[in-house]
Amino acid sequence: MKTGAVSSQWYAFATVVLWSSAFVFTKVALLSFSSTALGFLRCAIASVVLYAxxxxxxxxxxxxxxxxxxxxxxxxxFSIYLFIFNKGSETLTAATGCILIATAPIITALMASVVFRERLTRLAWIALWLAFLGVLVLMLWNGSVSINAGVFWMLGAALAISAYNVIQRLYANGYTSLQITAYSFFTATVMLAGFLPESIRQIESAPLSHVIAVIFLGVFPSALAYLLWAKALSFAATTSDVTKFMFLTPLLSFVLGYVVISELPGVETWIGGALILSGLALFHISGQRAERARRAAMRH
Structure with missing residues (x-):
C-alpha cells in the first residue's frame, strides 16, 4: 500500500475517533453546562485554535x-447545530445520538438532489427509506404516545449539518475547506456571544473535570478533527477511501460511552441502528457505483 494511502487512512481513523468522542464528552459537559453555554464555549475554543x-x-x-x-x-x-445537538444529547445515549447524526450523508444527498439537480439512484432511495425506518424504530419503540424528544432534536441537528454540507459546496470556489470551517466557526462564535456571561458563571461553578471536557470538545472533535479530515482527503485517492471510516463512528461511540460513562444503549438502539447503518451501507455502495459509472463515461 502506498504511503499516501496509509496516511489518509490513519488521518481518517483519528478523525472518526475524535468525532465519536464528542457524543460522550458532550454528555459529561452537560452535567454542569447548559446547551447554549456549551455551544458558545465549544465554538469559541475552536475559533481560537483555527485562528492560530x-x-x-x-x-x-x-x-x-x-x-x-x-x-x-x-x-x-455550528451555532444552531451545536445547540440542538446538545439538547438531543441530554436525553439520548451517545450511541443513539451518533446513529441519528450518521443519517446526515443521506440527508445531504437528498438536499443536493434538489439544490444541484443530482439524481438519486434506485439503490440510494432504498437506502433512504431503510434509514427512515430505523429512525421510526428509535422514535416509536415505546409506543406512539411516548416519543423521545431527543430524537427530534438530534434529527434537527442532522438536518442542520446536512444543510451546512450543501452550503460548503456552494462556497467551494474561492475558499479552502479550512477557510470555510474557520470562518463558519468565527461567525458562529459571534452569534452565540450573548451567552458569554452565562458561560463564565457556569465555568466558575463547574468541577474541573467538566471544564476539561468542554476544552476537549473545543480543541479535538471541533478544531483538530476538521484539520485531520482535510488532511485525510488530501492524501486519499478517492473520497470513499476515507468516508468509509465514518461507519465506525456508532461503534466507537458505544465503546467510549461504556468506558467513560458506563452507558449501555437500549434494544431500540440496536434494532433501529442496524436499519440505519444498513441504509448507510447501501447508500455508500450506491455512491461507489455511480462514481464508477461516471469514470467509465469520462473514458469514453
Missing part, C-alpha cells in the same frame, strides 16, 4: 465584506 492555524499557515484572513456569506454556514454548521 490560519495565522501559522499564512492563509488569507476573511474580508469583512465577505462575512455575510459565512453567517448562514456558521449558523447551520
Amino acid at each position: 492555524v490560519l495565522r501559522c499557515k499564512g492563509v488569507r484572513m476573511l474580508n469583512w465584506r465577505e462575512l455575510p456569506r459565512f453567517t448562514l454556514s456558521g449558523a447551520l454548521g
